[in-house]
Amino acid sequence: xxxxxxxxxxxxxxxxxxxxxxxxxxxxMYRVYSGARHNRLERGVYRLLGVRADTEQSWPVYARxxxxxxxxxxxxxxxxxxxxxxLPLSLGMKPVTDHIAWNTAISFVTNTNWQAYSGESTMGHxxxxxxxxxxxFVSAAVGMAxxxxxxxxxxxxxxxxxxxxxxxxxxxxxxxxLPIAFVGALVLVSGGLIxxxxxxxxxxxxxxxxxxxxxxxxxxxxxxxxxxxxxxGFYNVNSAHPFExxxxxxxxxxxxLILVIPFSLPRTxxxxxxxxxxGYAIVAVMGVIALTSVLLTNLFELGGHATVPQAVGAxxxxxxxxxxxxxxxxxxxxxxxxxxxxxxxxxxxYTPFGGMMTLFNMMLGEVAPGGVGAGLYGMLILAVITVxxxxxxVGRTPEYLGKKIGxxxxxxxxxxxxxxxxxxxxxxxxxxxxxxxxxxxxxxGPHGLSEVLYAFTSASNNNGSAFGGLTVNTPWYDVALGLCxxxxxxxxxxxVLALAGSLAAQAPVPEGAGTLPTHxxxxxxxxxxxxxxxxxxxxxxxLALGPIAEGxx
Amino acid sequence: xxxxxxxxxxxxAAVRAVAVLTVLxxxxxxxxxxxxxxxxxxxxxxxxxxxxxxxxxxxxxxGQSFTDADGKPVRRYFQxxxxxxxxxxxxxxxxxxxLGPEDVIDVLPVPGAKDAEGNPDEGRQSLLTQVCARSKAVxxxxxxxxxxxxxxxxxxxxxxxxxPDRAVSVNQACPAAxxxxxxxxxxxxxxxxxxxxxxxxxxxxxxxxxxxxxxxxAVTASGSGLDPHISVAYxxxxxxxxxxxxxxxxxxxxxxxxxxxxxxxxxxxxxxAVNVLELNLALDRR
Numbered sequence: 001x002x003x004x005x006x007x008x009x010x011x012x013x014x015x016x017x018x019x020x021x022x023x024x025x026x027x028x029m030y031r032v033y034s035g036a037r038h039n040r041l042e043r044g045v046y047r048l049l050g051v052r053a054d055t056e057q058s059w060p061v062y063a064r065x066x067x068x069x070x071x072x073x074x075x076x077x078x079x080x081x082x083x084x085x086x087l088p089l090s091l092g093m094k095p096v097t098d099h100i101a102w103n104t105a106i107s108f109v110t111n112t113n114w115q116a117y118s119g120e121s122t123m124g125h126x127x128x129x130x131x132x133x134x135x136x137f138v139s140a141a142v143g144m145a146x147x148x149x150x151x152x153x154x155x156x157x158x159x160x161x162x163x164x165x166x167x168x169x170x171x172x173x174x175x176x177x178l179p180i181a182f183v184g185a186l187v188l189v190s191g192g193l194i195x196x197x198x199x200x201x202x203x204x205x206x207x208x209x210x211x212x213x214x215x216x217x218x219x220x221x222x223x224x225x226x227x228x229x230x231x232x233g234f235y236n237v238n239s240a241h242p243f244e245x246x247x248x249x250x251x252x253x254x255x256x257l258i259l260v261i262p263f264s265l266p267r268t269x270x271x272x273x274x275x276x277x278x279g280y281a282i283v284a285v286m287g288v289i290a291l292t293s294v295l296l297t298n299l300f301e302l303g304g305h306a307t308v309p310q311a312v313g314a315x316x317x318x319x320x321x322x323x324x325x326x327x328x329x330x331x332x333x334x335x336x337x338x339x340x341x342x343x344x345x346x347x348x349x350y351t352p353f354g355g356m357m358t359l360f361n362m363m364l365g366e367v368a369p370g371g372v373g374a375g376l377y378g379m380l381i382l383a384v385i386t387v388x389x390x391x392x393x394v395g396r397t398p399e400y401l402g403k404k405i406g407x408x409x410x411x412x413x414x415x416x417x418x419x420x421x422x423x424x425x426x427x428x429x430x431x432x433x434x435x436x437x438x439x440x441x442x443x444x445g446p447h448g449l450s451e452v453l454y455a456f457t458s459a460s461n462n463n464g465s466a467f468g469g470l471t472v473n474t475p476w477y478d479v480a481l482g483l484c485x486x487x488x489x490x491x492x493x494x495x496v497l498a499l500a501g502s503l504a505a506q507a508p509v510p511e512g513a514g515t516l517p518t519h520x521x522x523x524x525x526x527x528x529x530x531x532x533x534x535x536x537x538x539x540x541x542x543l544a545l546g547p548i549a550e551g552x553x
Numbered sequence: 554x555x556x557x558x559x560x561x562x563x564x565x566a567a568v569r570a571v572a573v574l575t576v577l578x579x580x581x582x583x584x585x586x587x588x589x590x591x592x593x594x595x596x597x598x599x600x601x602x603x604x605x606x607x608x609x610x611x612x613x614x615x616g617q618s619f620t621d622a623d624g625k626p627v628r629r630y631f632q633x634x635x636x637x638x639x640x641x642x643x644x645x646x647x648x649x650x651x652l653g654p655e656d657v658i659d660v661l662p663v664p665g666a667k668d669a670e671g672n673p674d675e676g677r678q679s680l681l682t683q684v685c686a687r688s689k690a691v692x693x694x695x696x697x698x699x700x701x702x703x704x705x706x707x708x709x710x711x712x713x714x715x716x717p718d719r720a721v722s723v724n725q726a727c728p729a730a731x732x733x734x735x736x737x738x739x740x741x742x743x744x745x746x747x748x749x750x751x752x753x754x755x756x757x758x759x760x761x762x763x764x765x766x767x768x769x770x771a772v773t774a775s776g777s778g779l780d781p782h783i784s785v786a787y788x789x790x791x792x793x794x795x796x797x798x799x800x801x802x803x804x805x806x807x808x809x810x811x812x813x814x815x816x817x818x819x820x821x822x823x824x825x826a827v828n829v830l831e832l833n834l835a836l837d838r839r
Contacts, residue, residue: 001820009821045577049569050562061559068567076571120645130579137578166566173574178582185586186593192614195590195598200645203602203609205617206833207627212645213600213612220586237638237647240776242614243600247815248823306654307757308680311703311710314769317680318649321634321770321782322815324824328776345776346649349680355654447653469651550655553755 007298007326010252014330015291017256018263022283025260026267032175033148033168034272045170056161059501062149063494065165066142070109070490073135077105080131081123090124091199103478108135110489111143111371113225113232113341113464114481116473120235125197125216128234133221137181140228140261141172143373146493147265150377151272153500154401158507162500176261177228184223184257191253192246193219218243226257229371231341231464239331239344240320248322251344255334262286262338262369265376273401277519282379285527289368293361294333300354301329306551309351318346329354336361339371341464348443348451348467352551355467356543359454362461363539364531365420371462377496379527383518384413384499386530390516400518402508412499419491420460421538423484427456428542430480437476442469446553450546455481460488603830605837611830616781618642619833626694629798630833631783631791634770635687638778650774652680657703657712657757659724661746676746681710681757682724687772688765695790697766702759705732711760713741714753723750733758766790782826785814799836809835 001009038046038053046053057065080087081096081104096104100117107114108131117123123132145168152162189195198215205211218234222244225231231238239245245254263283270279301315302325309315319328328345335342336358347358361368367378384400388410391398398405405413431437431452441448454467459481466472472481517523557565590598601613611617618641619630626632639646662676678686681703689708692699705711709724711732720739722731727743735741736756744750768786788810796806813832816825 001817003824006817006821006824013821045573048573049566051566061563064559065563065566068563069570072564072567072571076575118646118648120647129583130575133583134575134579138574166570169570173578178578182582182586186590189590189594189598192597192601194600195587196600197587198599201600201602201609203611205611205619206605206630206830206837207619207621209618209620209622211611211615211617211642213602213609213615214644215600217583217587219590219598220583235647235777237649237777237779240649241647242612242616242777242779242781246601246614247818249818252818252822307657307703308652308654308684310759311681311684311701312769312773313701313765315654316769316773317652317654317684318774318776320775320777320780321784321826322780322823327823343776346651348651348653349649351654442651443653443656445655447655450653467651469653550653553655 003324003326004302007302007330010327011294011298011330014252014256014259018259021260022264022267026264026279027271029176029264029268030271032171033268041174042170045174046166049166051166053164053167055164057164058160059149059162059497062162062165063497066145066493067490069165069169070142073109073138074105077108077131077135078102080127081105084124084127087124087126089126089197093122093124096122099475099478100473103482106482106485107464108132108230108232109139110462110485111139111228111230111339111374112459112462112485112489113230114459114466114485115232115464116478116481118236119233120214128221129217132232133224136221136224136228136230136232137173137177138169140177140224140230140372141169143371144172144176144261144265145169145373146496147373147376148268148272150380150496150500151269153503154403155273156504159504162497162504177224180227181220181224184227184253185219187253188219188223188250191250192242193222193250194243195219214243222254223257225342226254226340227261229258229262229338229340231335233342239342240346245344248327251323251327251331254342254344255331258334258338258340258342259369261372262375265373269376269380275401275519278401281519281524282376282383284524285531286367286369286375286379288524288528289364289531290333290337293337293357293368294330297329297333297354297357298326300351300357301325304351305353306351315351315354318349320345332358333361335465336463337366337368337370339366339374339462339464341458343465347454347465348469352547355450356547356551358465359450359457359543359547360535362457362463363424363535365417365535366461366463367531374462381413381416381496382531383527384409385417385534386523386527387516387518388413389530390526394514396514399509399515402511403503403506404509408502409499412495412502416492416495417534420488423460423488424453424456425542427460427480427484428453431456440471440474440477442471446546446550450550453542453546456484459484462489603834605834613828613831614781615644615779616642617830619829628794630836631788631795631829633829634780634783635772635774636778636780637774642779644779647778649776649778650680656680657710658755659709661724661726661744663747666747679710679724681712684772685709688767691767691771695794697790699767700762701765701767701772702762703757704760704762711758713756713758714750715739715756716753721750721753732760781828781830783829785810785825785827788827788832795836801839806836
């Protein structure tokens, strides 16, 4: 079979698996978030937390609980890194430097998992599992909680509350993420991932050289890194490392884990608003954008149009033989279309247009299908903007799912959309404006600009993947990118929760002759159009100076 | 607790939530997973360690170098891909090269110059020159042509910087003879180390090399720097050398390659790959 044919079947098989699970898994998540019963483990947890699980919260209380939880999380993750030499399983690692520890704490709490450090030489086992992997779970559960709160805003009528943050957090963690992670980790170990608490194991190679085989609880962290669209690798080289991704089928499985929650949540949304067809429309928008992006990235990488890939005969620099060019491109697409940022091949060495696709995916705001939860709420914001734009065109009051999109709603939605571009462009401009920061670029010319643009796009969108060439473990980049991650995560969340509160308080308006149907292909096409146009208008100048200039030269 | 202001109550709940979830997800979950994984998949969970005569020699899923103390290929072994992990295949400092697809211009070492630490100036090889140099070296080792598109015959990137009145082959330090004598009527000069050619237009020259004899994976560094595999094409290229060194019939070595080739999983996942350590072990066992 040819590489292209095998690569296409690989994509089709992923789509088939996701389609198969969309309904049952989406329905399951609907029951998790809508059910009134708490199981025994959860009741115990609520008692320990001292929260009353049956009370509901207004949006400001929901937002404050979420922020309080995130602030404490940042402090704990920072503290464990700084004290790791005094804790067990440190493997003799020194305390993490203050600016890297701050950057990493924020990075994992915001679901970004940008890595300014090299895992195997910086983090002890306890730091990995009790600080970093814990955030892999809960930052994902936080994202899902926010999405569910927004959906409740659409679903409820004249309600002052949007749910209970603690309940959403605990249920998402215990009923959705934890069981899948446990089973998934064992599946990955069977494929060759490691799961132990050993330190470095010295061996003598066949030719008499020394090699240090590393140990660690890798599979348990790898699975939630993908499932929670986190992306922070146990090792520096992330999912390219054979201990994180040992075979071509673990590669398939990891891509599947990345996509399964984001592509199933629209079903949960449809069930919650009582019209499953609305969920299908949203998943269709995600699917159209995602498939286009995956196919284009494959096309560019297999085409190999750039000097070095032409000299090599394939875009194999930075890619593993067992995955090959096509499956690596599919992984790169999946990881940047979501907020994952795990990599099984190195985007810096991609062809100019292949690398641009990964950048463009993130610039889309990671909505197709986006990070767990974050993708759904990002897409619903775009749907709200689309309804508003369409309303303007025909001169009617815009409404979505029976809720009026008035001045307050559209202001919140617009602000949401403006946050990340502002962070990306201001951040990139201030880095490029300083000779000291420019010196961090590994490559010169347009490719160097792409490295910086990629870093700020990745941090502000909470992706976490990197054009690895940029030297980012300097105090300036650690602080600047850390700020981008914090604002890029929590400003949109606050705006979404405010929107949820304002929608929940409304009484639904009955559908009239002027209501735009939001479940038809026409609406799907409009949302796709609005998404692409908004992003193109915002980022085209920056892309033109980076990857496009490189690709056309 | 009920009488406290709500913002304090939230922070107390938050502290407790982080503590409870850290115990559950950060300790219980990895410990239980490790226990079950160790019981069910002991070999894999501990790194798929490979032994020879009771001694650990590596991991079946981690690549290693088959070079001697000077870094030269050991001729009786199949060779792995180039690696950017430390000095090569170092699991404690995994890395890719992270060099871009248009990284084609070297910084030539200036003879006699010293860097900040007093070591001789080594310059910097572009990715293109690394590819060309590897191709030349592999070609020499296997007795085939190392020629590639965009490479000079002396194994550097064939790249010109074009100025209005002259052209410079920027990766060929003087006194090397430039790979072409003239470009569009302009005389091509060799490059003087230390001189700034940034103002010229960059023109990589494809040349007339056909399909290279040395496969793609042999001239590129992997993503992890620990790639345990090589392509079937690269294994076949090395077969005659290994067969000769070991006094084995070529067919026997080729059969061993086939035995240690993993096809695509289910026929469509990934690419066919040859595990170098396992193949070399199989040869040693004979």
